[in-house]
Amino acid sequence: MADAGMLRFHVPEPEVRPGGTPDFSNVPIPKAGSAPRPEIDVDPRTIRDMAFSIIRVLNRDGEAVGPWAGLLSDEELLEGLRHMMTLRSFDARMQMAQRQGKTSFYMQHLGEEAVSCAFRKALAAGDMNFPTYRQAGLLIADGYSMVTMMNQIYSNEADPLKGRQLPIMYSSKEHGFFSISGNLATQYIQAVGWAMASAISNDSKIAAAWIGDGSTAESDFHSALVFASTYKAPVILNVVNNQWAISTFQGIARGGSGTFAARGLGFGIPALRVDGNDYLAVHAVAKWAAERARANLGPTLIEYVTYRAGAHSSSDDPSAYRPKAESDAWPLGDPVIRLKNHLIQKGVWSNERHAQAEAEILETVIAAQKEAESHGTLHAGGKPSTRDMFEGLYAEMPPHLRRQRQQAGV
Numbered sequence: 001m002a003d004a005g006m007l008r009f010h011v012p013e014p015e016v017r018p019g020g021t022p023d024f025s026n027v028p029i030p031k032a033g034s035a036p037r038p039e040i041d042v043d044p045r046t047i048r049d050m051a052f053s054i055i056r057v058l059n060r061d062g063e064a065v066g067p068w069a070g071l072l073s074d075e076e077l078l079e080g081l082r083h084m085m086t087l088r089s090f091d092a093r094m095q096m097a098q099r100q101g102k103t104s105f106y107m108q109h110l111g112e113e114a115v116s117c118a119f120r121k122a123l124a125a126g127d128m129n130f131p132t133y134r135q136a137g138l139l140i141a142d143g144y145s146m147v148t149m150m151n152q153i154y155s156n157e158a159d160p161l162k163g164r165q166l167p168i169m170y171s172s173k174e175h176g177f178f179s180i181s182g183n184l185a186t187q188y189i190q191a192v193g194w195a196m197a198s199a200i201s202n203d204s205k206i207a208a209a210w211i212g213d214g215s216t217a218e219s220d221f222h223s224a225l226v227f228a229s230t231y232k233a234p235v236i237l238n239v240v241n242n243q244w245a246i247s248t249f250q251g252i253a254r255g256g257s258g259t260f261a262a263r264g265l266g267f268g269i270p271a272l273r274v275d276g277n278d279y280l281a282v283h284a285v286a287k288w289a290a291e292r293a294r295a296n297l298g299p300t301l302i303e304y305v306t307y308r309a310g311a312h313s314s315s316d317d318p319s320a321y322r323p324k325a326e327s328d329a330w331p332l333g334d335p336v337i338r339l340k341n342h343l344i345q346k347g348v349w350s351n352e353r354h355a356q357a358e359a360e361i362l363e364t365v366i367a368a369q370k371e372a373e374s375h376g377t378l379h380a381g382g383k384p385s386t387r388d389m390f391e392g393l394y395a396e397m398p399p400h401l402r403r404q405r406q407q408a409g410v
């Protein structure tokens, strides 16, 4: 009774700290195939519980089960596997290049490859993603040149962005990949605005917004949901819940709502939670949301439940804030291994072919790296010209910049 009336400040705590035993017993994992597949014009109020469950297709035996299965052919699945393996190989090489001083910075996708690789295959040409830094799979799965990506990472003479962007902040209008902004959550308002413009001009293109669990705490996320809800914008609202925002666990940004998907409910937006390490489930759910958007049924919010197995970036050391073996304990497994096992189970893949594909992919990535490095790296070889710094922004250059350009002699 001594402290009756005394207020206590509440700070959510992660289950475990470094040195402790990883514990995901608080993450309930529904059986694969158990989630229903509603019609796309479902009344959002009747599927509220889907914001608290997890849609899964691949079961523990590698079989694809339930109403969300069966959308992709064997060829498409084999291609998807190759995309994820390529992204993983690309990441490993570029992470190494950062350690060798060839670039100042890199960010990996380890463990999250299914999210962006499978999502891309649910969109059509001309649709526009507003990605964060952890969706390079959108480019890989759309056939964007790895050499061009590496040129950007190296800020070399062939960098299409001419050294003006942080490494990994790609941009490609042709591949539906809006220029990445380091200011997180801005992607949400931009995507919703772009989608509204598409509807206003009676176009057929839809937008996809991307955000991480931590960044949903930004007000841009909430403002975007208001506009998307009110104007039924043709947009897919993606939340990648990889459990961590640098060193902050997801419980901080999630607050008391139980899940990130539940954020959609207050706005009357259908909200689905999906196994983010299940290529088939990600693709099926994204396809459902894309069909809704294209049929003028408005936005869908999707929470991808996944785990950031790597460090946040090349500047981060996760051993300072989470147990080392935590990623091994993650109950949804590894997206590459799960799709590989599914294809082996179907009889269209084998361990030998997988090992061979791994070697071939590595060779392709190394060849791309050699070509990119012939155009320069951070401290060696060709660089964008100083003149580039002054160009590409103003239709008519202001006098003070013209003077500076003259002073620089370019």
Ligand SMILES: Cc1ncc(C[n+]2csc(CCOP(=O)(O)OP(=O)(O)O)c2C)c(N)n1
Pocket: 134, 182, 183, 184, 185, 211, 212, 213, 214, 215, 216, 218, 240, 242, 244, 245, 246, 308, 312
């Ligand atoms: C508006 C804004 N605030 C803070 C940062 C610094 N920052 C960069 S990444 C990051 C963590 C983001 O975590 P999350 O949204 O979960 O994405 P993840 O890195 O896990 O993919 C922060 C805080 C930023 N870039 N932009």
Ligand SMILES: [Mg+2]
Pocket: 212, 213, 214, 240, 241, 242, 243, 244, 245, 246
């Ligand atoms: Mg995160």
